[in-house]
Amino acid sequence: MVYSREELLRDISKFLEYCKQCGFCTPVCPVLKVSDYVETYGPRGRLLQGRGVVEGGLRPRPELSSRIYCTLCGFCEVKCIAALKLTDLYLAVRHYLSDSGLIPEQVKQVSKAILGLNNPYNVEPSIKAMWLDYLPERPAERGKVLYWAGCTSAIRNPETASNAYQLIKELSGPEVAVIAEEPCCGWPLYLNGDVESYKEQLTKALNAIKKSGAEIVITTCPACTRSLREKAKELGIEHGLKIYHVVEYLHELLKAGRLPKFELEAVITYHDPCDLGRHLGRVKEPREVLNSIKGLKIVEMRGSGLESNCCGGGGLYQVMHMDRAYRIASLRLKDMPSNVRTLVTACPSCEMTLRTEVANEGLDVEVLDVVDLLMRARRPQS
Ligand code: SF4
Ligand code: SF4
Structure with missing residues (x-):
């Protein structure tokens, strides 16, 4: 959707009117967590800056455009008591910045x-x-x-x-x-x-x-x-x-009884990718597929399903703020249950980001995609 300045202003005004300023969206924001909890980098700050840019009161400088970028993880939306579609609005602000020739160089x-x-x-x-x-x-x-x-x-x-x-x-x-x-x-x-x-x-x-x-x-x-x-x-x-x-x-194959037998003695944990979990609503599906592997035990991470913490790899935030993105990944790795060394996910960006941070920290953790695990667990149908 291409937003005109007037449409965007109208939407931002509506959001600000409905926003109760409760702050429930704030503590879950991964970008805020790695930005010393300065509200400018959090959901409410992003909303207000978007308004400032569109209204024309806030001078659009490259630093400002870069502050608008977040991981678009959608956790703030899950927590929003006014059910505001915050990521749609953040994207609309990016569209406005792009139309105005203000997207950051990176x-x-x-x-x-x-x-x-x-x-x-x-x-x-x-x-x-x-x-x-x-x-x-x-x-x-x-x-x-x-x-x-x-x-x-x-x-x-x-x-x-x-x-x-x-x-x-x-x-x-x-x-x-x-x-x-x-x-x-x-x-x-x-x-x-x-x-x-x-x-x-x-x-x-x-x-x-x-x-x-x-x-x-x-x-x-x-x-x-x-x-x-x-x-x-x-x-x-x-x-x-x-x-x-x-x-x-x-x-779908599992539900139709057409998934072959898989078997693997292992203990894993599962990281919900924001795009698959919160944005596409697929939270139970990966778990049911993984649970179909005989011998596999899943121990949940701290923060999972719709309340999963972000890995830092989404929304092009990594392109803008690489150091902070990997600090988000580091926080996510700390959510792993102790004694579990295999982290399974279902998104190539999460896989890449978490695997890179594992290497940065020299951790004894293996990061795999669901398909990697299934290939390891496959055996001829008996
Ligand atoms: S979408 Fe995620 S990163 Fe962006 S403001 Fe909301 S909680 Fe923060
Ligand atoms: S949770 Fe929703 S209503 Fe509350 S401050 Fe955040 S955006 Fe506003």
Whole structure:
């Protein structure tokens, strides 16, 4: 949605009118926690600064634009007693900043990389396709079922992408296709407020999917799921495709009694990705899939489900404030139950962020995706 200044002002005024100033949104905000609890960086501060920028009273400087960026984790919304859709408003402010030519330089580079190289990491497309080298064979280019790796799985977590493809192929038959030169779905452009470029990039991605002959698209990335499914629908793009996050797909198979037997003696904990849990509402599904593994025990983290603490990896906050993002990841790792050394999640950005912080701190913790764990736990059906 492209906001005009008047529409945004009206919405911000409405939000401020409904806001009870109770502050329940404040203590849960991960950005506030790593910003010395200075309210400027918290949900209410973000709301007020948004108003200041749009009204014109607050001089829009680069530092101000950078303060508007948060992880968009949505925890403040869960706590808001007035049920305010705060992340929608933060995004609308980003859209306004983008339309006014005020987006920060760091995130501009991300947009440039997507438009130039089809991925936000500014790497050559051949590097993005390197995850295919982990596979025992070259996947088909056409098929009814398509595995959509997404930029972060493909570039940052190639083993997860490879495991996902192999698992989906085992469960869905030989006709699982992959697009070797998969374009970015454009989600970071949306997060940067550049809605027009986002629509173009999303259309390009959907055209590539259609060209593959796919009817079902399965991805390991919850942000791609939001983009290809929810946001496409919201923007009025009818594509007729069934888009699944891999956990949703596995859960559907489980409910239909079509998930094979998995077995693994292990104790793990599960980190709910904000995009999958709070934004797509998938909290019970990953747990039910994991609980179907015989011998597996899940011990919950402090803060889980809809009240999960963020890992710091979302909303392009990491691009703006890398140090603080990893401090958020560090806090999240402290939520792990003692004596549990395996942290499972279902989002490539969470996986990458938490794994990097584990390495930074030299911790004895393994970070895996649900598909990595399932591949480890698979055994022939008896
Ligand atoms: S969405 Fe998350 S990071 Fe952003 S203000 Fe709300 S709680 Fe803080
Ligand atoms: S929880 Fe909602 S109503 Fe309370 S201060 Fe935060 S935004 Fe306002």
